[in-house]
Amino acid sequence: MRVRRKLNTQYLYILPILFILIFILIIPAIYNVWLSLYEKRVGGEAVFIYLNNYARLLSSPVTITSLVNTFIYAFTSVTLKLLIGLGAALLLASRFKGRNIVRALSIFPWAVPSYVAAVMFWFNFAREGAFNKVIALGGFAPIHWLGYDYAMLSVIILNVWHGWPFFMMGLLAGLQAIPQDLYEASEIDGARGYQKFLYITLPLLKPVMLTVALLSLIWTMGEFAQIYLTTAGGPIDRTLTIPVAAYRLAFMGEANISLAAAYSVLVLPLYLALIFITLRYMRI
Amino acid sequence: MGISIFKVIREIVIWISVFLLIAWIIIPAYWTIKTAFSRPEDAWNWVPSMLTLQNLISLVAPTVEEYFRGHGIRAALPIPISQAIRNSFIVSLTSSLISVALGFLAGYSLARFQYRFKSSIEGLIVFSYTFPVFIIVIPLLMIYRILGLYNTLLGLAIAHLAYTVPVSTLLIRSYMLNMPKELEDAALVDGATRMQVLIRIVLPLSLPAIATAFIFAFTLSWGDLLFSIILISSPEIYTVPIAIQFFLWGGEIVDPGGLAALTLFVGIVPVILYGFMQRYIIQGLLRGALKYG
Numbered sequence: 408m409r410v411r412r413k414l415n416t417q418y419l420y421i422l423p424i425l426f427i428l429i430f431i432l433i434i435p436a437i438y439n440v441w442l443s444l445y446e447k448r449v450g451g452e453a454v455f456i457y458l459n460n461y462a463r464l465l466s467s468p469v470t471i472t473s474l475v476n477t478f479i480y481a482f483t484s485v486t487l488k489l490l491i492g493l494g495a496a497l498l499l500a501s502r503f504k505g506r507n508i509v510r511a512l513s514i515f516p517w518a519v520p521s522y523v524a525a526v527m528f529w530f531n532f533a534r535e536g537a538f539n540k541v542i543a544l545g546g547f548a549p550i551h552w553l554g555y556d557y558a559m560l561s562v563i564i565l566n567v568w569h570g571w572p573f574f575m576m577g578l579l580a581g582l583q584a585i586p587q588d589l590y591e592a593s594e595i596d597g598a599r600g601y602q603k604f605l606y607i608t609l610p611l612l613k614p615v616m617l618t619v620a621l622l623s624l625i626w627t628m629g630e631f632a633q634i635y636l637t638t639a640g641g642p643i644d645r646t647l648t649i650p651v652a653a654y655r656l657a658f659m660g661e662a663n664i665s666l667a668a669a670y671s672v673l674v675l676p677l678y679l680a681l682i683f684i685t686l687r688y689m690r691i
Numbered sequence: 692m693g694i695s696i697f698k699v700i701r702e703i704v705i706w707i708s709v710f711l712l713i714a715w716i717i718i719p720a721y722w723t724i725k726t727a728f729s730r731p732e733d734a735w736n737w738v739p740s741m742l743t744l745q746n747l748i749s750l751v752a753p754t755v756e757e758y759f760r761g762h763g764i765r766a767a768l769p770i771p772i773s774q775a776i777r778n779s780f781i782v783s784l785t786s787s788l789i790s791v792a793l794g795f796l797a798g799y800s801l802a803r804f805q806y807r808f809k810s811s812i813e814g815l816i817v818f819s820y821t822f823p824v825f826i827i828v829i830p831l832l833m834i835y836r837i838l839g840l841y842n843t844l845l846g847l848a849i850a851h852l853a854y855t856v857p858v859s860t861l862l863i864r865s866y867m868l869n870m871p872k873e874l875e876d877a878a879l880v881d882g883a884t885r886m887q888v889l890i891r892i893v894l895p896l897s898l899p900a901i902a903t904a905f906i907f908a909f910t911l912s913w914g915d916l917l918f919s920i921i922l923i924s925s926p927e928i929y930t931v932p933i934a935i936q937f938f939l940w941g942g943e944i945v946d947p948g949g950l951a952a953l954t955l956f957v958g959i960v961p962v963i964l965y966g967f968m969q970r971y972i973i974q975g976l977l978r979g980a981l982k983y984g
């Protein structure tokens with residue numbers, strides 16, 4: 408009896424957040440499936456249309472475009488963030504004057520909210536903006552940063568600028584966790600600088616590297632604000648990634664909520680698989 | 692001799708790298724910072740001919756803002772910016788306070804009790820932490836319409852709990868796992884109730900974690916755009932991410948000074964908050980409490 412009562416009160420502490428997460432995440436995710444099977448006609452009742460929304464999406468070229476764009480966007484961004492983050496972490500782990508200032512400054516791009524970073528880049532992508540001013544110093548003609556040719560590159564630059572400090576912080580913590588005596592021992596054995604990096608630093612840093620890269624991959628594939636505020640998926644679907652495509656289906660053009668719901672259900676396994684791989688890897 | 696040449700090369704490489712890193716951080720941010728202090732005619736010049744505080748003042752002083760509006764520079768924005776800033780503060784404060792209060796209870800429960808389904812619940816929290824919310828925004832909108840939460844600041848604050856609750860809970864839980872429990876046990880033996888222990892002993896001891904969780908939660912809510920643009924429709928309750936879009940008209944920036952000042956302000960709030968607790972950020976990262984990379 409006593410045990411029973413104790414159990415009940417213990418659940419009481421966790422119930423509020425459990426209720427919230429179920430209300431905000433789980434129920435909508437299930438409701439999404441239900442929505443995707445209907446069609447809401449203007450001025451009429453919702454009609455059950457079986458899997459018609461899915462059939463439409465699977466035969467639509469926009470589905471493929473958004474998937475391909477998401478992979479290009481996310482993999483390029485994550486790779487660049489990893490390289491810059493690793494370089495910066497190695498730099499900030501070595502000793503030099505003013506290191507603490509550079510370290511504090513390095514967190515700045517990431518501390519700025521994602522959508523604020525996007526607005527800052529309005530000033531950089533503008534015709535008379537910062538980037539064209541900078542390349543003019545090298546004698547280059549101004550570029551249409553958000554035009555068809557450069558739009559993907561531009562949203563990637565924005566994402567990399569905002570996200571690399573996340574890698575830097577994770578990798579710096581990883582570097583500092585490597586025992587110094589490993590390096591000392593290898594020096595006694597006559598190891599050179601690059602050998603120490605290849606055979607000690609990289610292997611020991613690999614778990615942290617994979618963890619931050621996987622987390623970043625999930626979030627980059629889910630990035631909405633940056634693309635929405637700069638190109639909104641355009642020009643002509645050039646930067647149409649999955650989250651922007653879902654928004655576009657729901658609120659622009661024919662503004663078809665059910666079709667957007669079907670689209671979200673269709674891409675969900677991709678994200679779930681990635682999340683499970685990540686959590687399994689992090690052993691959480 | 693060979694060693695000193697090696698050292699010189701090392702120094703040069705370090706300084707070139709530091710220079711490149713700083714340039715990479717500063718250049719994309721420079722234009723916003725500079726323009727916030729520029730008059731409209733200087734907006735697209737490298738260096739402003741004179742500095743002005745009018746842009747920043749216009750964020751909080753309606754009379755100065757009236758001047759901008761009167762000259763058609765900020766005409767498209769349906770409400771004063773100060774109102775949008777106030778709305779954002781209300782939402783972020785509400786969401787982070789709720790998440791910290793409930794995260795405190797949940798974190799305590801996860802750190803101290805053993806019960807069935809505990810690992811499943813932990814799994815759900817970590818899962819929510821990584822889950823990209825764009826998937827559930829549309830059904831949430833439909834549910835909000837039914838419940839009357841659509842187009843309310845409270846509804847938006849509740850939606851933001853999807854970001855703030857997992858982070859608060861995980862942070863507070865991991866802090867409490869490292870907290871000695873002897874004091875609590877002693878108080879329980881002396882006849883204190885669980886609630887008394889929680890408020891008199893656990894709460895004061897875990898204040899650092901609560902403060903950190905609050906800052907993370909506030910920043911996550913403050914930085915949201917997706918929920919805001921979908922769950923809010925009336926101008927008088929526009930939050931900053933909605934209002935800021937009125938500064939772009941046909942792809943052109945109108946009122947660059949005002950936009951830059953607003954951007955600087957919304958950007959600097961989390962920067963200052965994180966500045967307070969820089970050393971906790973790395974710990975937070977290791978405890979799986981940071982979002983967005």
